[in-house]
Amino acid sequence: MADTTNLSDPSDAEGATKAVDAPQRHRTEPIPGTLTEISGYPKKLKIYKLEASPYWWVRTFHNGKVYRRSTKTEVKRDATIFARSFYDQVISGRVMAPQREKDVVTFAKVAAAMMKSKKAQAARGDLTDMTYKIMDYRLKKTILPALGSREIASIHFEDMEELLNDLSHQNLTGSTINGYMKTAKSVFTYAYKCRDIPSVPHFPSVDADHQPRGYFTKQEYRRMCDRAEELIGSRFEYRKLMNDKGEEQLGQLFAEGDTKDGRLIRKTTITQELLDLIIFATNSYVRPTDIKNLQHKHVTVVREEHIYLRLNPPETKGHNEPFVTMEKAVEIYERLTAHNKKLGRPTGPEAYVFFPNYETRDYALKELERQFAVLMWDLNYGKGPNGEQRTIYSLRHTCFMFRLMYGEKIDHVTLARNGRTSPEMIDRHYASHLRGEDNIEMLQSRRPKKKAAAKKGAKGQ
Structure with a gap:
């Protein structure tokens, strides 16, 4: 009996009974073994992959500052070509230098400020406790690991589409994915109200299906x-x-x-x-x-x-x-x-x-x-x-x-x-x-008639 169902295919882990003591790598850190130097360029120029994105990323150092950018490609050869061009732009000053950390308004900083405001709304009764907890959960589980360290003004449509692609591979329903994207958008709306960004970026559309859950008959x-x-x-x-x-x-x-x-x-x-x-x-x-x-x-x-x-x-x-x-x-x-x-x-x-x-x-x-x-x-x-x-x-x-x-x-x-x-x-x-x-x-049930009920009660006295 054969079946072509696309089951998950992680390799069996021998010794799975052993606890893993090594600290978990952050989703925005380079994946070990993917850091690659660019031939003909200084060793400080590298491309790498990370768990938070399907694309190759480029990183280099110049004048004591770190420059990073997504190559927007999953093809290593194309990423190498992008890295060379990026390095030339950094050296020539055509890429803006990263701001000092205290001047950078990151997505995480705005999210923290927004959640502080939401918590106050929940205390006033303007927001339910459940809504607050769900937003906090979604931010911490997926959104912050993907966007938290990024300067919020540098996040655009293609970045949100990347987040959507990541969510789409997590076996979530359309309505749940839509909830995650709405939570992310609320952070941008809050940043816009606080004048941290000039406008809210466009978001990819999500079909928020309401398909009933699968279940088994008796x-x-x-x-x-x-x-x-x-x-x-x-x-x-x-x-x-x-x-x-x-x-x-x-x-x-x-x-x-x-x-x-x-x-x-x-x-x-x-x-x-x-x-x-x-x-x-x-x-x-x-x-x-x-x-x-x-x-x-x-x-x-x-x-x-x-x-x-x-x-x-x-x-x-x-x-x-x-x-x-x-x-x-x-x-x-x-x-x-x-x-x-x-x-x-x-x-x-x-x-x-x-x-x-x-x-x-x-x-x-x-x-x-x-x-x-x-x-x-x-x-x-x-x-x-x-x-x-x-x-x-x-x-x-x-x-x-x-x-x-x-x-x-x-x-x-x-x-x-x-x-x-x-x-x-x-x-x-x-x-x-x-x-x-x-x-x-239940649909065919009938309430007892009042007169009949009263007569029955009188007989019982």
Whole structure:
């Protein structure tokens, strides 16, 4: 059984259980190994690549100052030609010298001033706490690493298009990308009001789609659980085959032993954790980030009139309030903890709930994502009926949909607060799936007549 789904292709990291102690490089710093000198020019002239941009950059020193600029090309040869021209312009004085740091109005400085103003608005009640937190999150996560050190007056349309391209490769929805771009634009608007820039640069347009989230029906959910249990211990291979021209194609999944063709990229073994993930996530509203970071100290088992887990994982998307699960999540949590203990894995307060044997938490989540991708391929569930992509995130969406479809008298505000989201998101991305037929009992219900109710009450006296 072969599939041409474009799965992620990072190489398997041996020793992923070891913690990485080296400090992370900033996205605007040169990537080691890419710094290249220009033949025939002084060694101080170099081109390099950085994580914050797809283009080559040029850097040189002159009169004790550093000059940098994007070459606006991904082709190394063209970047070399640009670097030579840039150097000649710097030496001849045709490129303005960088301002002293205290005179430079950077994007980060304007953003900090704007967020200070936004915080005051939130304190006055002119802005919701949630809006402030979302803006702060988006700035710190992506926008500041890409633009923070830049002089705001030097940022133009092509730079914003570069940011948009970067966001487009982060598996975000159109509406989320649009939110990031609006946050960036608000910084420029604030700078314009403060007379730091003469005008707000043009921004590339973003189609803010409102496509409903992909989720699984009750029948699909049951089939997923059954199949995940059946596949425990099975191994699969991700290989890259060659076409007739000898060119390597997109990766494909195969059951182990089905073929020896192509280049083996990695092997994936289905484990008990996949089944537990499916049931736990569909009964707990967790995001993939919560799964990655959830430790036992974040979990409280409550056994009172109702049985549930109270979860308080680290803040995600500006939300840090505890939330509760369905009763089924308690059973899975206790089963998973017993499973880890049996394997000799840590289960103390600081231990992680899923794959506590992996200290590198990104790798732990990647392992779950790979197993889930195999299951989607095996069941042909990778896309929903409307073409929406189904990932681990779809389990959270399924949790919301099951509450909306099968819960009694569920209101959007309560559901949103417990799911660490907003009522608007519930209405736009989850309730949009609902058909009248899904809640036919509610639509056909009738209030009791007042006279009948009064007569019934009199008889009971």
